[in-house]
Amino acid sequence: MSLQTSVAMLFFTVVLAPALARAVDTLVEAAARGDLASAKRLVQARGTANARDQDRWNSLMRAANAGHLAMVQLLWKAGADVNARNDAGESALSYVIANGHEKVAEILRRAGAR
Numbered sequence: 585m586s587l588q589t590s591v592a593m594l595f596f597t598v599v600l601a602p603a604l605a606r607a608v609d610t611l612v613e614a615a616a617r618g619d620l621a622s623a624k625r626l627v628q629a630r631g632t633a634n635a636r637d638q639d640r641w642n643s644l645m646r647a648a649n650a651g652h653l654a655m656v657q658l659l660w661k662a663g664a665d666v667n668a669r670n671d672a673g674e675s676a677l678s679y680v681i682a683n684g685h686e687k688v689a690e691i692l693r694r695a696g697a698r
Contacts, residue, residue, distance in 0.1 A: 611635040615643035615659060618652035623659070633662035640670040648676035648692065651685040656692065666697040 612635050614622040623643070627633050635643045644664040647655035656676070660666060669675050677697040680688045 612637040612641065612643045612646050615652070615655055616646035616650055618647065618650060618655050620654055620658060623655060627659075627662045633659045633664035634668065642668045642670075642676075644668065645670060645674075645676045645679060648685065648688050649679040649683060651680070651683065651688055653685075653688050653691065656688050660691065660695045666692055666695045 611623060611626040611630065611633075614626060626635075633643060637646070641649075642664065644656060644659045644666065645668065647659060666677070667675055675697065677689060677692045680686075680692060
């Protein structure tokens with residue numbers, strides 16, 4: 585293995601991998617807070633809207649559960665899986681129905697959630 589390859593692997597292991605893991609957690613947290621600016625930045629940086637937290641909730645589930653309509657729209661348009669389920673078998677749609685977020689439920693249904 586060359587010195588250049590070794591340095592690149594070390595850089596990835598020490599710097600990039602932990603930063604990528606934090607970005608995933610941060611997207612879920614931004615979604616839960618309804619922080620659109622941070623979520624947009626993180627989706628663009630990561631190239632995915634399907635980040636999950638330690639409880640296997642994805643960013644869309646957290647946003648939907650909190651009733652953040654604009655965030656749900658942003659994540660859906662960015663490709664979030666509207667039918668993803670967490671470890672309890674619940675989806676974003678099941679949480680919005682339980683919490684009475686009818687406008688969010690309407691958006692999710694239009695996006696194909698079931």
